[in-house]
Amino acid sequence: MNGQPWHAEHWARLQARRRREALPHALLLCGAAGLGKRAFAQRFVQGLLCSESAVGDACGHCRSCLLLAAGSHPDVVTLSFGLRKDGVQRSEIVVDQIRELSARLAMSSQFGGWQVALIDPADAMNPAAANALLKTLEEPAAQTMLILLADAPWRLPQTIRSRCQRIEFQLPATADALAWLQAEGVRDAPAALAAASGNPGLARAWAGEGALERRQEVRRDLAALAAGRGQPTEVVKRWLDSEPAQRLWFAAQAAADEIRARSLPGNGPLASALDVEALGHWYDAANRTREGLRGPLRADLLLLELLAQWR
Missing domain, CATH: 3.40.50.300 (P-loop containing nucleotide triphosphate hydrolases)
Known part of the structure; x- marks a missing residue:
């Protein structure tokens, strides 16, 4: 069929x-x-x-x-x-x-x-x-x-x-999505599906356009800012130069992973200084900022405000 x-x-x-x-x-x-x-x-x-x-x-x-x-x-x-x-x-x-x-x-x-x-x-x-x-x-x-x-x-x-x-x-079951991605010849289907939050269509598209590397860049940027390294203005410039909406998707994902990691011993993978409640607010703010890119407000100021809150 x-x-x-x-x-x-x-x-x-x-x-x-x-x-x-x-x-x-x-x-x-x-x-x-x-x-x-x-x-x-x-x-x-x-x-x-x-x-x-x-x-x-x-x-x-x-x-x-x-x-x-x-x-x-x-x-x-x-x-x-x-x-x-x-x-x-x-x-x-x-x-x-x-x-x-x-x-x-x-x-x-x-x-x-x-x-x-x-x-x-x-x-x-x-x-x-x-x-x-x-x-x-x-x-x-x-x-x-x-x-x-x-x-x-x-x-x-x-x-x-x-x-x-x-x-x-609706999103299909993970096993069905992975089977379809593998049949479509997508390399590293599990990582692509995780990046797309279970959406197989996005996973297939993103796997072929460097999105997995972009996802890792976002996590490195957030970890560096949490550790006091780098400047938010530099990160904003790089994010605006390449798929800012997609990077905000990955940033929200990273915050959600950090929240889940707090239920385990030790720090989260990004070592954020924000507590769980603040991380939840930041997750919401990242999604609102992604929506805000569609509107008339300056994208650089929206991103700068968001990353300043993270740091």
Whole structure:
């Protein structure tokens, strides 16, 4: 079967609904980045529109499949970050985009079957855009499918979430994730999976881009700062030069490991002077700082404040 092994249950349930002709008009595919939501959505849309699908999977050679492969199927539209009038890419999905989408979906399907709209990332809709989408969700046209993809579904209004059939992708069991990574040829799969906190998709991606070395650098930096060596400003510069969000992920991981180590005799691996309660607050602060990188505040000041607290 195609797709990641941890997709199997969701796939079977969705195909059972399709056989009963009971598909919802709106799906919300959510869960951590790296678990294959987008691949799942692509596979589902291909099978839904294919004229010769078998067990939900597309044939790959009919007219619909060929048009989808070329990105020119008239009954499929993907909505993401658009461009502003000055040509700069937006950082959110705006109301005008949703209004254009709703007008498109109000028209008849050109192939006489399903019309499909994918909104990705749906959690990037601003409040006005989310409100505009509500009417389409409440009054869907026949054989219209809205698929919302979100890494952070909590950013979506409850009014949107409640009107979608939610498919939530969870982390697979460690043994299953390791087996898949090894089948994918990932070297040092256990270390990669630990770095990705059990997320096999992230582990595969990170294993090939030097993330494991970056993780060790973060731990060395934190240990040095805890021992009074080095300057936070130097660490901030290096972190900003290479994957700062990923480094903050690893920093939060390191703090969590330090907290767990306090239950054993001796110091933690980073020899932090912070007590367990302070480490817990720092762990939360590291995650907030990672989120803060998405906003308008200066990243260097956010990182400097965080590392100064650690030291």
